[in-house]
Amino acid sequence: AVRKGFKNAVHVFEGKRELTEENIEEALKAIRLSLFEADVNFQVVKRFLAAVKEKALGEIVQIRIKDGGKTLRASPGDVFIKICHDELEALMGPVDTGLTFVQGRLGPTVIMMVGLQGAGKTTTAGKLARFVERHHQKKPLLVAADVYRPAAIEQLQVLGKRLNIPVYAEPGGNPPDIAERAVAQAKADGNDVVIIDTAGRLAVDDLLMSELEEIVARVKPHNILLVVDAMIGQDAVNTAKEFNDRIELDGFIMTKLDGDARGGAALSIKEVTKKPIKFIGLGEGMETLQEFQPAGFADRILG
Amino acid sequence: FSAKPKLDAAAIDQVEEVLFTSDIGVKASERLLGALNRRVAAGEATADEVWPILREEARSILAAHHRPLVVGEGVTVILVVGVNGAGKTTTIGKLAARFKAAGRRPMVIAGDTFRAGAVGQLEEWAKRVGCPIHQGAEGADPASVVFSGLKAATEAGADLILVDTAGRLQTKAPLMDELRKIAKVCDRAIAGAPHETVLVLDANTGQNAIQQAKLFSEVAPLTGLVLTKLDGTAKGGAVLGIADEVKVPIYFIGIGEAVEDLRAFEVSEFVEALF
Numbered sequence: 001a002v003r004k005g006f007k008n009a010v011h012v013f014e015g016k017r018e019l020t021e022e023n024i025e026e027a028l029k030a031i032r033l034s035l036f037e038a039d040v041n042f043q044v045v046k047r048f049l050a051a052v053k054e055k056a057l058g059e060i061v062q063i064r065i066k067d068g069g070k071t072l073r074a075s076p077g078d079v080f081i082k083i084c085h086d087e088l089e090a091l092m093g094p095v096d097t098g099l100t101f102v103q104g105r106l107g108p109t110v111i112m113m114v115g116l117q118g119a120g121k122t123t124t125a126g127k128l129a130r131f132v133e134r135h136h137q138k139k140p141l142l143v144a145a146d147v148y149r150p151a152a153i154e155q156l157q158v159l160g161k162r163l164n165i166p167v168y169a170e171p172g173g174n175p176p177d178i179a180e181r182a183v184a185q186a187k188a189d190g191n192d193v194v195i196i197d198t199a200g201r202l203a204v205d206d207l208l209m210s211e212l213e214e215i216v217a218r219v220k221p222h223n224i225l226l227v228v229d230a231m232i233g234q235d236a237v238n239t240a241k242e243f244n245d246r247i248e249l250d251g252f253i254m255t256k257l258d259g260d261a262r263g264g265a266a267l268s269i270k271e272v273t274k275k276p277i278k279f280i281g282l283g284e285g286m287e288t289l290q291e292f293q294p295a296g297f298a299d300r301i302l303g
Numbered sequence: 304f305s306a307k308p309k310l311d312a313a314a315i316d317q318v319e320e321v322l323f324t325s326d327i328g329v330k331a332s333e334r335l336l337g338a339l340n341r342r343v344a345a346g347e348a349t350a351d352e353v354w355p356i357l358r359e360e361a362r363s364i365l366a367a368h369h370r371p372l373v374v375g376e377g378v379t380v381i382l383v384v385g386v387n388g389a390g391k392t393t394t395i396g397k398l399a400a401r402f403k404a405a406g407r408r409p410m411v412i413a414g415d416t417f418r419a420g421a422v423g424q425l426e427e428w429a430k431r432v433g434c435p436i437h438q439g440a441e442g443a444d445p446a447s448v449v450f451s452g453l454k455a456a457t458e459a460g461a462d463l464i465l466v467d468t469a470g471r472l473q474t475k476a477p478l479m480d481e482l483r484k485i486a487k488v489c490d491r492a493i494a495g496a497p498h499e500t501v502l503v504l505d506a507n508t509g510q511n512a513i514q515q516a517k518l519f520s521e522v523a524p525l526t527g528l529v530l531t532k533l534d535g536t537a538k539g540g541a542v543l544g545i546a547d548e549v550k551v552p553i554y555f556i557g558i559g560e561a562v563e564d565l566r567a568f569e570v571s572e573f574v575e576a577l578f
C-alpha cells in the first residue's frame with residue numbers, strides 16, 4: 001500500500017504524449033502522499049514538490065522551443081520520473097561519506113556517537129570500529145561512556161570481545177572524564193582511532209546535552225555522528241536541529257534500514273542541518289555498516 | 304476562515320501541516336478532515352471550532368478501543384514484543400515494579416537470548432525492582448527459555464510473569480516465526496498464556512508504526528500497546544493510524560528512563576498534547 005504513491009504518479013502519464021500543467025499537478029498530488037507516508041518532513045515535501053513542478057514546467061517550455069511543439073522522444077512519465085529522482089538526489093546532497101582522520105601526534109582520531117535512546121549507537125560503535133579497522137587499517141579503541149543504562153558497558157564489552165577490539169570502561173565514572181582518560185590511554189597504547197559510545201538522550205534534556213558539550217570540550221572529537229533510527233517520523237527535524245545547534249555535528253548514521261521503514265527522515269535531517277548521511281545500518285551484526293549512497297536511497301523514499 | 308460550506312485549500316493545508324507533523328499520517332488525517340468537513344457542510348461548525356472538532360474525532364478514534372490493563376486473580380503472563388530499541392526491556396522493569404507495588408508477585412523471563420548485554424540489562428532491572436528473573440544459557444533457544452521460565456514461575460509462586468523478547472523488525476520472516484513459536488510455547492507451558500501480548504512502540508516512530516502493529520499482530524495477536532519516549536518532543540500521532548487497523552488499547556505511556564516513568568494512558572490528555 002505504501003508503494004502506491006509513486007506508481008500512481010507515473011500512471012498519470014500513461015498514454016499521454018506530452019507533459020502538461022494539469023498532468024504534472026495530478027502527479028505531484030500522488031507524490032505528495034507517497035512522501036508523507038515515507039515520513040519526509042512537511043516543509044521539505046513542499047519545497048521538493050515546488051522544485052519538481054518548476055523543473056517539469058521548464059521541461060514543457062524547453063520541448064516547445066526545441067521541437068516546435070512536437071512530442072517528446074522520451075515518454076512524459078519517464079521525463080517526470082527522472083526529474084523526481086534528480087531533485088531527490090540533489091536534496092540528499094553529494095556523496096560525503098568520509099571520516100576525518102588525523103595522523104601521528106595530532107591523533108588519535110576521535111569519533112563520537114550521539115543520539116536518542118535506542119537509535120543504535122552502541123551497536124553502530126562496534127560496527128564502526130570494525131569498519132575503520134578493515135577499510136582504513138586503523139587500530140581502534142572503543143569507549144563505554146554510557147554510565148546510565150543498565151548493562152550498557154557490558155553490551156559494548158561483549159561487542160568488543162567479539163571483534164577483538166579493546167573497550168575502555170570505568171563503571172560509575174563521569175563521562176567527560178572517561179572520554180579524556182580513554183584518549184590518554186589510546187595514546188599510550190598506540191590506538192589511532194577512539195570511538196566514544198554515549199548514552200541515549202533527549203535533545204531537549206539540557207543537563208545531558210550539557211554533558212555532551214563537556215565531552216566535546218574535553219576531547220575535541222574530529223567526527224561527531226548523530227545516530228538516527230530509519231523509522232523516525234516528523235520529529236526528526238527537531239532532534240537533528242537541536243543536536244546540531246548544541247554540538248556541531250559532522251554527519252549522520254541512519255540505522256535499521258534492513259526493515260521496511262522508508263527513511264524519509266534522511267531527507268529532512270540533511271535539509272535542516274546541511275550535514276551529510278555518512279553511513280547506514282543494515283542489521284544487527286557487526287558487518288552490516290555501509291557507506292551511504294544517495295542514488296539507491298531516492299528510490300526507497302519515493303516508494 | 305469564515306462559515307463556508309467546505310474548508311478551502313489554504314485552511315486544509317494549515318490543518319494538514321499540524322496533523323502530519325504530529326505523525327498522524329495520511330489516512331488518519333483524511334478521516335479527521337472528513338469528519339470536520341461533514342460538520343462544516345452541515346453548518347454545525349465555524350472557523351474557531353476546527354480544532355475542537357478535530358480533537359473530538361481523534362478522541363473518538365482512541366476511545367473506541369480504550370480500556371485499562373486489568374489483571375485477573377490468577378497467574379497472568381504478559382508477552383512483550385516490538386522492534387529493536389523501542390523500550391521493551393525498560394518497560395518490563397517499570398511494569399514489574401508497578402505490579403509489585405500493587406501486591407502482585409512479578410517475575411521476569413529473559414527471552415532475549417540474542418543481543419549483547421540483553422540478559423544483563425534485565426538482570427539489573429530485576430535487582431532494582433526486587434523480583435526473580437529466569438534466564439537461560441547464552442544463545443539458548445528463546446522459546447525453550449520462555450518455556451522453562453514459565454514452568455519455574457508457577458513453582459516459585461509468581462503470579463505476574465513478564466516475558467522479554469529480542470527486538471525484531473517485522474519484515475524478518477524467521478524472527479517473526481520465532482515469535483509465533485514463543486507465543487505458542489507460552490500456551491504449552493501455562494494454558495491460556497500469554498494472557499496479554501503487548502507491543503511496545505517508540506513515540507518517535509513515523510508511519511512504519513502501522514506496519515509494525517499489523518505484522519506483529521499476525522504472529523502474536525496483540526492485546527495492547529505501550530507508547531514509550533513521550534517525554535521527548537515526538538507526539539506519537541501514529542497511534543491514530545494503528546487504532547483502526549489493530550483495534551487494541553494503549554495501556555501505558557513511557558515518560559522517561561526511570562522505574563517510575565510509566566503512566567496509564569489517558570485519551571483526552573494524549574489528544575490535548577497531540578495537536
Ligand SMILES: Nc1nc2c(ncn2[C@@H]2O[C@H](COP(=O)(O)OP(=O)(O)OP(=O)(O)O)[C@@H](O)[C@H]2O)c(=O)[nH]1
Binds near residue numbers: 201
Ligand atoms: N535490524 C537492525 N537492528 C539494529 C540496527 N542497529 C541497531 N540495531 C538494534 O537496535 C537495538 C538498539 O541498539 P543499541 O545499539 O542498543 O541502541 P543505542 O542507541 O545504543 O541505545 P541507548 O544506548 O539505549 O540509547 C538493538 O536491538 C540493536 O541490535 C540495524 O541497523 N538494524
Ligand SMILES: Nc1nc2c(ncn2[C@@H]2O[C@H](COP(=O)(O)OP(=O)(O)OP(=O)(O)O)[C@@H](O)[C@H]2O)c(=O)[nH]1
Binds near residue numbers: 117387389393
Ligand atoms: N526517554 C525515554 N527513554 C526510554 C523510555 N523507555 C525506554 N527508554 C530508553 O530507550 C532505550 C532502549 O530501551 P530498551 O528497554 O533497551 O529497549 P528494547 O526494546 O528492549 O531494545 P532491544 O531489546 O534492543 O530491542 C534505553 O536507553 C531506555 O532507557 C521512555 O519512556 N523515555
Ligand SMILES: [Mg+2]
Binds near residue numbers: 122152198
Ligand atoms: Mg547504547
Ligand SMILES: [Mg+2]
Binds near residue numbers: 392421467468469470
Ligand atoms: Mg530489550
